[in-house]
Amino acid sequence: MSVPGPGLLALGWCYELWPDGASVAVGRRPIDPWDAVTHRVWAATRGAPDHPAGQPWTPADVARVAGTTGPDTTAVLGDLVAQGAVVGIDPAEPRPVARTLTLLPLAEGWGNSAAEPTVYRYGLGDVELARLPRVLHDALSLVHRWPDLAAACDGLAAMARDAGVPMDEARDGDALLRLVVGWLPVWCSIGLVCVQPAGEV
């Protein structure tokens, strides 16, 4: 199977990890355990903390982070696409794919503070993972209300408009969706969220 693009997203939640492999559930479906190379490529497909938001996370990025050769990476990515554990997405036009996806938050919200009321922090245990503006905090915390990520961004943009919440660059559903999808390689790589098939979380 060929690798879609231009960007890639990893789907699933890793629930078991050994030196020589891992087990991941995609939506409500546990996938047969992977070997270490397959898991490394899948984990690299999640992205990187320093990736520029809005840029596609490409197969070349995956190979660089996974430390695998181009042909090996392409072969493994093809298998992962066939298993539904990787999808291609264009961060500039994400709607068709976003209709099939949703987000499962994996961290806790730590709220904002009187000193920084526009900054919403997320973390797990005692580790702070991210500081998000209101618009992205709302997207992350309320995405579950809608059947898929595209519908969530449309709904959130409408809610914000009705409530008079400043949306800046996320002025409508399409713009908010591009913003959220553009951040996914960062969010997934730090464990803030995992991407799952719509309707399966």
Add this chain to the structure above:
Amino acid sequence: MADVDQRWPGLVLPVGHRLGELHDPSSPGPRQVVVRHGATAELLTPEDSRVWERAHAGGEPSGARAVAVARRLLGLGVDPDEAVPRLVARGLLVHVDPRDDDAPRVSATVRARPSGQATGAAPDGTTGYGLPGLPPLTRLTGRHVDVWLAAVLATDLRRAAAGVQALWAEDLDGAPGPDLERRVLVDLWDVVAQMVSAGAGHLDTAG
């Protein structure tokens, strides 16, 4: 305290995904906690926030025992006889005795969700959960990894128990029925209490 011991069997666990304290610069006042559960994200009153936060066991699964939660609430000056049923009714706490006949019904009202992910296996065969690359928040044995997976994948914990029964059909000693379901529910709630207490998972409203 003996009275408290007798009147608080089983477990009390918080329900909902913590979204943190919300500070609204336009309306200064007491800090309020936002909790997402089911299809809602609810702003708790300061008193309810204290009760909900205090229901978190803080790392020790034994802290999820109902009697431990009741004692913590008494330490706050809160009457658990009033506060726990009130938050249970609102879907923000669950009070379950897995050995009780009512456990299947209560289990059907909540589901489990993960926080963090697998961090790796230890030499003793246990799997850690938390943030990859960092010390785990908690560890599960292989058998309990299956239970946690069933809990996370099912739409409620009663269905999760049915999934565990099916998975372990050959290993479980006994015919299907209420007794077997109760035994599985005891195991399931032990694992759920451990994961929620460690912050490696949380409960959500089912349905």
